[in-house]
Amino acid sequence: MAEVPEVEIIVRDLRQAVVGRHFTEAEVLSPAVVRFPSPPDFIEALRGRTVTGAHRRAKFILLPLDDGRTLAIHFMLWGDLKLLPQGSERAPSTLVVFSLEGGEELHLTDTLGYARVAVGPASEVALRLKLEELGPEALDDTFTPEVLARQLRRRRSPLKTVLLNQRVLAGLGNRDADESLWQAGLDPRRLASSLTREEGVRLHRAIRAVLEEGLRLRGTQKDLFGVQGQAKHRRNVFGRTGAPCPRCTTPVSHLRIGGRNTHWCATCQPESGAPSEPAQASLL
Structure with missing residues (x-):
């Protein structure tokens, strides 16, 4: 399940392996995955564009491009992104293939088919995906x-x-x-x-x-x-x-x-708000 830790790890990996490289091509295998623009325009918008950064907002992966547009990716529940050698076998769940300079590809997969992508001017992406309406980030230092x-x-x-x-x-x-x-x-x-x-x-x-x-x-x-x-x-x-x-x-x-x-747990998390024993920091 792709929650904040899983998405944040992918963003950090993208900074390491993809930022500074350009897309040579993109192939949309499932048209429904593209929220906007149309799949052909989505492909054209990415062709030749360099990825200049990698950020996360909630569960959105945001990849700014060198022309001022932003590629947004959302895994939904079970989406995933893999960096593979060019020409690698495509899993049946592959939705989009992003070809990169240097002979590698990013494969966006989702067994349920719910993952979504979009590209557009940064301000349009923020508006249409309602990024400005989101609350504070729990991992930010400002979250107190x-x-x-x-x-x-x-x-x-x-x-x-x-x-x-x-x-x-x-x-x-x-x-x-x-x-x-x-x-x-x-x-x-x-x-x-x-x-x-x-x-x-x-x-x-x-x-x-x-x-x-x-x-x-x-x-x-x-x-x-x-x-x-x-x-x-x-x-x-x-x-x-x-x-x-x-x-x-x-x-x-x-x-x-x-x-x-x-x-x-009804004992450790009672309706009264007063657990019978102090909560321990054992996560595993």
Whole structure:
């Protein structure tokens, strides 16, 4: 599952291996993958253009080009990007092939076919993808407990729903939200506005720890070069319905909140907001 750690790893790899090189060609194998412009115009926009940078905004990969346009890539759930030798075999899930100078290709794949790309002037990309409406980045130095408290204090919706609202916090995904709430000892069903200052600090610390641990282990998927990351997709509670909580052995609970599968420990994350034992920083 491509969440912030997985996307950030790919962005860092792109800075290393692709920035400064130009596209010699592009081939769209699934027209639906191109959000804008039309697939032929998308291909023409990339041909001969040099990649001048690689950035991430939430789960968007943003590659500025030397003519002022930006190539945007979004993996959705299971998208992936691989750097391969030119002429490499194309997996059935390949959606776009970007040919690079130097005899290599970037293959964008997605077994579900949901990944999307777009290219256009930077301002148009930001407007059409609503990048300016996104909330603060959880990995930025400017993301502090005070910023998180400000984002949560007026939200009278369940914590889980609010944490997945990209206008509140950019890029936090389903898996990492569950893991952050487990580590912070907070019930995902509680109203976001109900958190005390101490609970907000705990949640902030947990979010940063979960994301940084994912980065340190290079995510759960293969990186740009095909090397498998060492982070576990199913960590402490996510996707472990009925399994023993690694902290207290209570069976992990499951519920759909806001349409999303949610996992938590009823003992470590009580509705009262006061866990029976302090949350430990054991992510694995």
